[in-house]
Amino acid sequence: MSLRRYAANNATPRTPRPRSSIAIHQSPAASPSISHTVPFDWQAARSLQPAPYQTPKKARTSEANGTPRVLKPRAIRKKSLYERITSLPSRIMFEIAMFPHNVPVPSPKTSALALGVFLHFLHLCVRVSQSRSASSSDSDWNDMLRESEGASWFDWTGPMTLLLFCASVANTVYAFTRIKLYRFHRRHEPVPSPNSRFVSAELDLEPPSLVSRLSSGAWWSFRAFWRFLLGMKPPAPKMPSRATPRVQQLEMWTPGELEMSLFAIYSPAHSLLWMATTSSNWIMMFLVMGIVWAQLNIMIKYYTILIKDKEILAAEVMHEYNEGFVYPRVNPVRKDVAIMTHESEMVNVWE
Incomplete structure (x- = not known):
């Protein structure tokens, strides 16, 4: 026992391992930040410098000898003749339903x-x-009142x-x-465009048919023509009533x-x-x-x-x-900084 104690006392001294402190005494700056944002690595994205991780290889290497392992081709199950014959009617119906969108066009x-x-x-x-x-009727120009024999009536x-x-x-x-219809729900003043007007917000956002647009345009032109001849102002466009909610609609030509x-x-x-x-x-x-x-x-x-x-x-x-203005102010790079004090720095027990 004495020899063992002597050997232990004469051993090389070792630095003791630091103990983990209690979480309540740790500084918040040492913990991972919640609002800390890491800037995007644009240099790596633009291929100006390599990425922080290696590109995976296509062929896997064996851990034993380092030779690339050849992957076996996957077995793909093919349909049998009976399955192809039974699925033919459904395939034909699908092609008919997709017509004419499935026809290759230039x-x-x-x-x-x-x-x-x-x-x-x-x-x-x-x-x-x-x-x-x-040219064949030029010879009979003087006799145009006479009916031509053998000529078709149509x-x-x-x-x-x-x-x-x-x-x-x-x-x-x-x-x-x-045209396509667009509605401005957050714009109250009129848009400087002849194709914009105020409509009821309850109407569906679908363009009217071509026949209705042509008929309404012809009727408006007829009224405007007679008003111009009579020295009157052109007809004003119809406005929805104040009771219904209005929204500005733009008819854009496409x-x-x-x-x-x-x-x-x-x-x-x-x-x-x-x-x-x-x-x-x-x-x-x-x-x-x-x-x-x-x-x-x-x-x-x-x-x-x-x-x-x-x-x-x-x-x-x-x-x-x-x-230049939005992104630097919306997503700035931040880092949490915390200051921690102890009671002994603020409270004097002798007072």
């Missing part, structure tokens, strides 16, 4: 180009047929010309009447790419130019049609680019405002 510009070229070719055939019938070129003109007008009306491209290729102006085309002025008419198509296409293209540039400019202004 881009809107390609479709508009093909449709416009077809309409121009059809109108060219109509004009060629009309010119041939007119001429298909007239209804076809009217149909082509109505098609161009219908495409124009459809392109310029596509044209489709197919309709606008077809309008540039085959517009009502093109159909009217085809009606005035003859064998003596067809070169000039073709030149005028090309100029009309070019100026419409250029105007649509440049105005679309202008709208996109304005959107980019507005987005960049808001981005710079947020980065």
